[in-house]
Amino acid sequence: MIPKLQPCLWFDKNAEEAARFYADTFPDTRIDKVMRAPGDYPAGKQGDVLTVEMTILGSPFLLLNGGPEFKFDEAVSFQVATDDQAETDRYWQAITTNGGTESVCGWCKDRFGLSWQITPKRLIELMAAGGETSRRAFESMMTMRKIDIATLDKAVEGVAS
Incomplete structure (x- = not known):
């Protein structure tokens, strides 16, 4: 079945490597189909991996080996809502090691x-609470790189939810 809507992510000859990384990192993730180029194209040769159709966290994605012309930037990101600190730590570690980088919040x-x-679901809950709870959670989050749930809870301690 062809999805009605799916993000297409542009890679430079490493779409299959990225697909394997995502499949190894996230549950409910799999490589569905690898398509090879039927002929030469500006970024590759006939037989090279052209696209990888995959499911990441249950959603369809297309990874394209488009070449070096375009790079990812922060204008597009994928939010992963985590259930607890262990899951947050696991994904953070997998993404930031081996060439990944930490940012903020x-x-x-x-x-x-x-x-x-x-993003821990706890942060989303605290932000949705509004008022003093969300203000304190927000201020605490703004000081973090990886989100620490215990630190968030301590920041809002004593505030009625």
């Missing part, structure tokens, strides 16, 4: 340059 980049927001 739960943002990081993988070694392919793709931006991710590793």
